[in-house]
Amino acid sequence: MNQVVFTFITQNRDYILEEWMNLMKENADERLINVISNEMFVQTSAEYIDLIISNTRRNNEEFTYKLSEFAEKAVRLGWPLSFLIEGIHKFTLCVINGMVLKGQVTKDNQMEIIYDLDKWTSPMKQEIISTYTQTWEGTVSLQKIALQELSAPLIPVMEGITIMPLIGTIDTERAKQIMENLLTGAVKQRSEVVLIDITGVPVVDTMVAHHIIQAAEAVRLVGAKCMICGIRPEIAQTIVSLGINLNEIVTKNSLKKGIDAALELTNRKIAKVEE
Amino acid sequence: MRIPILKLYDYLLVSIQWELDDATALGFQEDLLQKIHDTSANGVVIDLTSIDFIDSFIAKVLGDVLSMSKLMGAKVVITGIQPAVAITLIELGISLEGVMTALDLEKGLEKLQQELGE
Known part of the structure; x- marks a missing residue:
């Protein structure tokens, strides 16, 4: 690192920070600034600039650690990657402008200084990109796990009667999971009747219907009965107009009706307590 | 290796404990039909709890045994199909x-009793 640039940066930290923030605010998306308070913006910006400056001291391990911490924060604040990269670019610009103003850039050394800055910021950019993406990927995989946990719960409501409420679009992967949960759950809980509630499934196309039919047949094989509830009018329309044959499976229009039918199948009924 | 077929009152109980190979499956088919003939049983329960894999041939033999028993007047219930087996069967169509x-x-057994009206 060029000694001149290094001394300039360390000595004029506050000036650079101020210039940098003004520049960033000018260019940044309104939305970006509005999501966080002004103090928060100043504080985070200062942290970012400090982080960049700390890299001049060539302590790589510490920098990597701090950077991953900061990337997490940036992801949480919703700062896009382009903002951070733009930040480095603007930082270089501030440094050069500042040095020009102070008359430290001469015709002889200008190329040298620019090359030097570039050599210094390029690996930093790489590092920021990779850390940011890693943090982001971590978040995505966490969400995926959370989604999987939510995707196919099997709820025992009464002895021998279990319900699987399905909400959201069903794709092949999810259908597989539904089938597995449904069968293992039905066997584990010794269910006689299993109700699949599709009230929350927005679209039933041939693929979804196929998966549901398969699940229902598999349930029959393990020795339980399968019913499908929550068939909305538009779903009934699509099913028939697509020519899907659901004749083999008992279907009901609401979960309530389904539970009534399930009680009947298991020779039970709900009675009012006489007082 | 032959599969034991036990008589319990009017029913026959078969518990398949190990993976069937083709020969055993065909042997089992003959044995069961003979046993139904000998005991004039009304119902058969085939328990598959310990089986975790069924291929298409075994599935076909099982299906055949079922319709043959039906012809001979015995109702068949298959019990204890494992979830994994059910998924394989469905995927095989x-x-x-x-x-x-x-x-x-x-x-x-409860189901058989219900079906036979006893």
């Missing part, structure tokens, strides 16, 4: 249509 199934031996 074998849905054993018209076959009675039950969760375990106990439920299977």
